[in-house]
Amino acid sequence: RKEVEQDPGPFNVPEGATVAFNCTYSNSASQSFFWYRQDCRKEPKLLMSVYSSGNEDGRFTAQLNRASQYISLLIRDSKLSDSATYLCGASGGSYIPTFGRGTSLIVHP
């Protein structure tokens, strides 16, 4: 399984801001892509799977760019409760994802 890379941040944004994270993956054969959210000292929780056509869930939008081998997560109208670490995952031929080290988001008042 090849590497998945993320900017560790932290991204420090005010409430209401729009923030975007990118995650690059090196295995062009990757089939499945994910974003997980992890709160401090808690387990990762699936935020969204990322589909080829892109997908949206409320304030969250995920995109896949196969040509440039990255996935992105856009958060609109940031809330204090969005503060967390966001992990991306990309799976290779075995379908087991490799995870990035996470991007830290801090939303301040």
Next chain:
Amino acid sequence: DVKVTQSSRYLVKRTGEKVFLECVQDMDHENMFWYRQDPGLGLRLIYFSYDVKMKEKGDIPEGYSVSREKKERFSLILESASTNQTSMYLCASSPPLMTGKGYTFGSGTRLTVV
């Protein structure tokens, strides 16, 4: 909701002890995984299992073994604990990976080896 339960939230063990970490899932998932998570290193796969009595090495299996005698239970064993195995251990389960539905993680076991 899928629930993945890890038996202990915090454990302190001595160097050289044999340590058992237990994980149980209640959604009849075929796949189960053990990861460790360390600051700056992210999630690293130790072992995984596609079915009962089946196991596969992940990226860092040295010093660990696993057991899957029942579909719902996947145990991680540290044969002789060492201080470099101090870490957060996370168990996860998933439906068939080709579905792209991702993992459900347990709440983790923070192991300290002294």
